Amino acid sequence: MRSNAADYDLVAPSSLAEVLAALARAECQPIAGGTELMVALCAGRLPGKHFVSLNHLKELRYIDSSDASIVRIGSGTTFRDVRQSDVLAREFSLLTRTASWTGSIANQNRGTLGGNIANASPAADNPPALLAYHAHLKLVSTAGERTIAYRDFHVGYKRTALA
Numbered sequence: 001m002r003s004n005a006a007d008y009d010l011v012a013p014s015s016l017a018e019v020l021a022a023l024a025r026a027e028c029q030p031i032a033g034g035t036e037l038m039v040a041l042c043a044g045r046l047p048g049k050h051f052v053s054l055n056h057l058k059e060l061r062y063i064d065s066s067d068a069s070i071v072r073i074g075s076g077t078t079f080r081d082v083r084q085s086d087v088l089a090r091e092f093s094l095l096t097r098t099a100s101w102t103g104s105i106a107n108q109n110r111g112t113l114g115g116n117i118a119n120a121s122p123a124a125d126n127p128p129a130l131l132a133y134h135a136h137l138k139l140v141s142t143a144g145e146r147t148i149a150y151r152d153f154h155v156g157y158k159r160t161a162l163a
Contacts, residue, residue: 003041012053016060016140022052024142030054032076033111035103036119060114063088075114079103082113094129101125117150120158127154139163 010031013019022028028050031037040046054060060076065087073082082088082099089096102108102116102125116124117137127150135150141163153161 003044003046005041008041008046008049008051010051010053012056016057019052019054019057020140020142026050026052028052030118032060032115033078033107034115035107035111036115036121054114061112065091073113075112075117077113079108079111079113079116083108092129092133094132095126098125098129117153118160118162120154120160122157 011022011028013022019030023030027048029037029048029052031051032054034055037046037051054076057076060074061078061081062072062074063077063081063085064072064074071087071091073088079099079102083096085096099108099113103111113126116126117130130150136147137150137153138145138147139162143163148161155161
């Protein structure tokens with residue numbers, strides 16, 4: 001049974017700080033690319049009714065190689081961004097390859113690396129590359145920031161170390 005999109009609400013704060021505040025005070029779920037959430041919506045299995053959009057936040061969509069020893073990728077970076085990055089192709093070719101395997105071209109244009117990680121699907125294409133490269137995640141909330149090794153992020157089937 002399909003869900004009715006009119007039964008859900010979406011807010012789109014203008015900054016990351018406002019998004020974090022909305023997430024902290026309400027029973028809502030973040031949405032960026034929405035590729036997994038739309039599948040659940042169409043199947044009538046989307047939990048929750050309240051969403052906070054991250055899609056428009058430029059501060060989450062970046063690939064930064066200004067530090068020669070570290071490459072930082074924002075959670076809002078799309079698979080297309082990953083595929084087209086010269087620095088990632090040169091330094092982390094397995095990640096650019098797995099990004100090209102992720103869904104269709106439409107999904108790659110819309111889907112985000114952060115959403116793929118947070119979704120915690122065992123069928124995701126990118127986690128093996130992140131594990132192979134010993135990636136770390138910076139998790140941010142109104143309580144502050146913490147960094148954890150990617151290998152410690154998934155704690156069970158569809159479960160993560162997110163607070």
